[in-house]
Amino acid sequence: MSNNRWIVNVVFGGIVCAALLFSCRQADYSPKPRGYHRILLPKKSYRETMLTGCPFVFAIPTYSVMLDDKNRNAQPCWKNLDFPQFNARLHISYFPVGKTASFGQLTEDARTFVYKHTAKATGIDQKQIDRPEARVYGLEYTISGNTASNYQFYVSDSTDHYLRGALYFNEKPNLDSIQPVLEFIEDDIRHLIRTFRWK
Secondary structure: OHHHHHHHHHHHHHHHHHHHHHHOOOOOOOOOOOOOOOOOOOOOOEEEEEOOOOOEEEEEEOOOEEEEOOOOOOOOOOEEEEEHHHOEEEEEEEEEEOOOEOHHHHHHHHHHHHHOOOOOEEEEEEEEEEEHHHOEEEEEEEEEEOOOOOEEEEEEOOOOEEEEEEEEEOOOOOHHHHHHHHHHHHHHHHHHHHHOEEO
């Protein structure tokens, strides 16, 4: 009987020692970064869009849809380039220079629209658009941070035509979650600018 008791005590002691050894290891309780769903991006391909009655032409992605702007104040050549898969929209507004505003007023309006995002922006970068062979000049703005619009641009021939674009996502601003899609669509908009020409 004492031999059995000794075996039980040894086994029980071994279990207790093993439990103490494993419980003494320090656990890692650091917070894990938030994960987001994997986004499947379509293959890049483009088609040229010809808009009836509008003095410009450019290429748009095949996975986008060009719609008329239905806003009650919209002008005839105001368009919305929708990216349904990404819940995003590029608002496009065309103005004939001199009829509604001067070139200086239009470019100042573009700058004002961009800098309205200053409160939430962590940075605003601008890059010049200069395509003299097509008479296309302007600026593109990249707005960092959790802002309503992270990318805007304008192009003009500096005398007769002016077109402005602003990209918005129909979501609560969260740059971490939209960053891959934002970069993907920014490439598409830059392609639009590279293929842009006046009629």
